Amino acid sequence: MPGTNLTREEAQQRARLLTVDSYEIDLDLSGAQEGGTYRSETVVRFASAEANAETFIDLVAPAVHDVVLNGKSLDVAAVFRDSRIALKHLREGDNELKVVADCSYTNTGEGLHRFVDPVDEQAYLYTQFEVPDARRVFASFEQPDLKATFRFTVKAPAGWTVISNSPTPEPQDDVWRFEPTPRISTYVTALIVGPYHAVHSSYEKDGQSVPLGIYCRPSLAEYLDADAIFDVTRQGFDWFQEKFDYAYPFAKYDQLFVPEFNAGAMENAGAVTIRDQYVFRSKVTDAAYEVRAETILHELAHMWFGDLVTMEWWNDLWLNESFATYTSIACQAYAPGSKWPHSWTTFANSMKTWAYRQDQLPSTHPIMAEIRDLDDVLVNFDGITYAKGASVLKQLVAYVGMDEFFQGVQAYFKAHAFGNTRLSDLLSALEETSGRDLKTWSKAWLETAGINVLRPEIATDDSGVITSFAVRQEAPALPAGAKGEPTLRPHRIAIGLYDLDDAGKLVRRERVELDVDGGLTEVPALVGQARPAVVLLNDDDLSYAKVRLDEESLRTVTEHLGDFTESLPRALCWASAWDMTRDGELAARDYLSLVLSGIGKESDIGVVQSLHRQVKLAVDLYAAPAWRETGLTRWTDATLAHLRAAEPGSDHQLAWARAFAATARTPQQLDLLQALLDGTETIEGLAVDTELRWAFVERLAATGVFDEDDIAGEYERDKTAAGERHAATARAARPTPEAKAEAWASVVESDKLPNAVQEAVISGFVQTDQRELLAPYAEKYFAAVKDVWESRSHEMAQQVAIGLYPSLLVSQETLDATDEWLSSAEPNAALRRLVSESRSGVERALKAQAADAAATTD
Numbered sequence: 001m002p003g004t005n006l007t008r009e010e011a012q013q014r015a016r017l018l019t020v021d022s023y024e025i026d027l028d029l030s031g032a033q034e035g036g037t038y039r040s041e042t043v044v045r046f047a048s049a050e051a052n053a054e055t056f057i058d059l060v061a062p063a064v065h066d067v068v069l070n071g072k073s074l075d076v077a078a079v080f081r082d083s084r085i086a087l088k089h090l091r092e093g094d095n096e097l098k099v100v101a102d103c104s105y106t107n108t109g110e111g112l113h114r115f116v117d118p119v120d121e122q123a124y125l126y127t128q129f130e131v132p133d134a135r136r137v138f139a140s141f142e143q144p145d146l147k148a149t150f151r152f153t154v155k156a157p158a159g160w161t162v163i164s165n166s167p168t169p170e171p172q173d174d175v176w177r178f179e180p181t182p183r184i185s186t187y188v189t190a191l192i193v194g195p196y197h198a199v200h201s202s203y204e205k206d207g208q209s210v211p212l213g214i215y216c217r218p219s220l221a222e223y224l225d226a227d228a229i230f231d232v233t234r235q236g237f238d239w240f241q242e243k244f245d246y247a248y249p250f251a252k253y254d255q256l257f258v259p260e261f262n263a264g265a266m267e268n269a270g271a272v273t274i275r276d277q278y279v280f281r282s283k284v285t286d287a288a289y290e291v292r293a294e295t296i297l298h299e300l301a302h303m304w305f306g307d308l309v310t311m312e313w314w315n316d317l318w319l320n321e322s323f324a325t326y327t328s329i330a331c332q333a334y335a336p337g338s339k340w341p342h343s344w345t346t347f348a349n350s351m352k353t354w355a356y357r358q359d360q361l362p363s364t365h366p367i368m369a370e371i372r373d374l375d376d377v378l379v380n381f382d383g384i385t386y387a388k389g390a391s392v393l394k395q396l397v398a399y400v401g402m403d404e405f406f407q408g409v410q411a412y413f414k415a416h417a418f419g420n421t422r423l424s425d426l427l428s429a430l431e432e433t434s435g436r437d438l439k440t441w442s443k444a445w446l447e448t449a450g451i452n453v454l455r456p457e458i459a460t461d462d463s464g465v466i467t468s469f470a471v472r473q474e475a476p477a478l479p480a481g482a483k484g485e486p487t488l489r490p491h492r493i494a495i496g497l498y499d500l501d502d503a504g505k506l507v508r509r510e511r512v513e514l515d516v517d518g519g520l521t522e523v524p525a526l527v528g529q530a531r532p533a534v535v536l537l538n539d540d541d542l543s544y545a546k547v548r549l550d551e552e553s554l555r556t557v558t559e560h561l562g563d564f565t566e567s568l569p570r571a572l573c574w575a576s577a578w579d580m581t582r583d584g585e586l587a588a589r590d591y592l593s594l595v596l597s598g599i600g601k602e603s604d605i606g607v608v609q610s611l612h613r614q615v616k617l618a619v620d621l622y623a624a625p626a627w628r629e630t631g632l633t634r635w636t637d638a639t640l641a642h643l644r645a646a647e648p649g650s651d652h653q654l655a656w657a658r659a660f661a662a663t664a665r666t667p668q669q670l671d672l673l674q675a676l677l678d679g680t681e682t683i684e685g686l687a688v689d690t691e692l693r694w695a696f697v698e699r700l701a702a703t704g705v706f707d708e709d710d711i712a713g714e715y716e717r718d719k720t721a722a723g724e725r726h727a728a729t730a731r732a733a734r735p736t737p738e739a740k741a742e743a744w745a746s747v748v749e750s751d752k753l754p755n756a757v758q759e760a761v762i763s764g765f766v767q768t769d770q771r772e773l774l775a776p777y778a779e780k781y782f783a784a785v786k787d788v789w790e791s792r793s794h795e796m797a798q799q800v801a802i803g804l805y806p807s808l809l810v811s812q813e814t815l816d817a818t819d820e821w822l823s824s825a826e827p828n829a830a831l832r833r834l835v836s837e838s839r840s841g842v843e844r845a846l847k848a849q850a851a852d853a854a855a856t857t858d
Helices: 008-017 218-223 226-244 286-302 314-334 343-358 374-378 384-400 402-416 423-434 439-446 551-563 567-582 588-601 605-622 625-645 651-663 667-678 690-702 708-717 721-733 737-749 755-765 777-791 794-803 812-824 829-853
Strands: 018-028 037-048 053-058 063-069 084-090 093-104 111-116 123-128 149-155 161-164 175-177 191-194 197-205 208-216 253-258 271-275 453-460 466-474 491-500 506-516 520-522 534-539
Touching: 008 018, 008 053, 037 053, 063 084, 084 093, 093 111, 123 253, 123 271, 149 161, 149 191, 161 208, 197 218, 197 226, 208 218, 208 226, 226 253, 226 286, 226 314, 226 402, 253 286, 271 286, 286 314, 286 343, 286 605, 314 343, 314 374, 314 384, 314 423, 343 384, 343 567, 343 605, 374 829, 384 402, 384 423, 384 439, 384 491, 402 423, 423 439, 453 491, 453 534, 466 491, 491 551, 506 520, 506 534, 506 551, 534 551, 534 567, 551 567, 551 588, 567 588, 567 605, 567 829, 588 605, 588 625, 588 829, 605 625, 605 651, 605 829, 625 651, 625 667, 625 829, 651 690, 667 690, 690 708, 690 721, 690 755, 708 721, 721 737, 721 755, 737 755, 737 777, 755 794, 777 794, 777 812, 777 829, 794 829, 812 829
Parallel strands: 018 149, 208 253, 253 271
Antiparallel strands: 018 037, 037 093, 053 084, 063 093, 111 123, 123 191, 149 175, 161 191, 197 208, 453 466, 466 520, 491 506, 491 534
């Protein structure tokens, strides 16, 4: 049951009328092992600004038994419709509402998710409420600015644990009665219930003591590296409390690794839920630990920015997420003793690449988006909200100064603790501490869409001395269908001058930091200097812009990209090359050659793994179809050569093993995968552990080498939830019409699969070397997607809408079919946006293929 869409106007009207004091929520989860429904009883106390006023409270429930307003029982049939309970004749001042209902466990990762672990056959529950899903568990005024205190009482099966926002009490007769929370928003309340395994510790500093807990399912306990997680958490406590000058605002801090989680993690106050794939069952590279640490720090930052001080409405979602992203990366980069001081390299390489892609879609929007309703916000957890926003905050820090930035943040927390704010509240605080007028800056950066391009314009004399230097700023036209106008923006950037030393390494000779504004900015400080081998605009990645190299720099970088002594300039050049490939300015075959020439010198494992993904995507989608197999052969041969040459047991060896498994194609290569699986062949240092086995199995299934019996045998070795997902992917990947029909039916024609298994099936269904098998499903997609959207929950429908769009069928026919559907199907705005974004990917691939076909290199 999707639930009624809430508009911003309705939320504003309700906020003007109501002040919510408290919720008392009583849940009977004693039947959770069996599933079905559970009893939910809510008592909410609130004040009305007017007598005889009318409003509504939100509730998604299959049955409502009792609604009592100010002691008077209401006719349920008359007041409850879809997901709203109408409340009329309110008293001015205090009111009390009691709602008794049956609510449903879900398998979609929304509301109260229920999962049964195949290892111990025990049920595990957790809540996920962002954006509007607290209403699936208890009656609530479901909007962020109606904060209240929450007291939970939960009856659970014997032997289970219940965790919530408040410290965990001792149960009496399997009933857990929690103390009220501070004033928080509905979407950051939480319950996690089940026979979870726990590890406890504390954060101790200067007389402060915060209890810390880490939880996971018992079947994952042997893999839980709690000490490493506690170390990152304590680093975050130290750094954030110093920078924010505000003590951690809740009574304890639990981190709960939960199954089948849709996102990376969720910032429930004092009870953060995290996807349990971050409890690593097999060897992973350091990049995976870095990403997990960033996730941990991101959610911890939210305890202040998001939970303590909360956005008034979802148009400031970007600030919530961007602030947590910026500060988590900054903590990794600057906190004493951090294991990942190169985190800005990772940010430039992954987060900003996501932002640049999002910002060139027809759905691009200002960072401060216009959020009219819940449908708008549900599709706005995107690369602009997270990555572009964080990039622009980094630019803001460079613009006002880091000390001034955090001084403003400190004042902001003190002024608005446990309240709600708008962007203007933060900007006012930053203006006060920095002395900068941020209104013009805000208008240019936050209220306009699109991306700028920065190019150097350099002239030299015969001796190679720079006679003029300027930075050209361009504002390309926005994508067709996007709203707004191209905008030139003020950029605070650094320019790096790099020379080749005697060892052939690119070393920075000089760095100049300046403000770039308007179409052309002269840089007199560089006039009179010897022309360097490479001029790198936006060195240190201070601003958010696409950067192009001048011809001489491009020639040097093409030959020496792997020779930068620092990881960040390498990442910036890799990102520029990838962007040029996506734009059709660099042929896919030339991008492949560039990567093959430089990747062997790339030390940053996160960059290496990104290059693996990007090369595969470039050859699969952006290469001319006639050359594609040649490119895939070159790439696959290279992956195997690097795998055999890599240092035994190293992260690079593991990464190359996965890259090889993703693309192995010849009989000899597939025989090697099979030999590595059964142990008849080994590569020194390479442990073919559980997750790497599944990578091999999925490729062998996709190429027709493994059949159902082989997959079933592998699942018997790993009869876990992860094994179930991998087996589902492998089955859907088989190159037969029957396998595709079975996978399609399980996802599109049925809604029985849990969220994580549905995602796994879709992942297996879409195979880049099975275009002919997938071709008939384009028509089926357009026939089914609207019905799926209207009948499923948001998360489940979005997986189908994005994952099954015929993105691999790069042709004018796919564009035409999409256009015809968009004009005739009358989808709502959210679905129209997702399909339009996917269409844009096909259109971009068509242009890139044409550019690649025109290339002269082989």
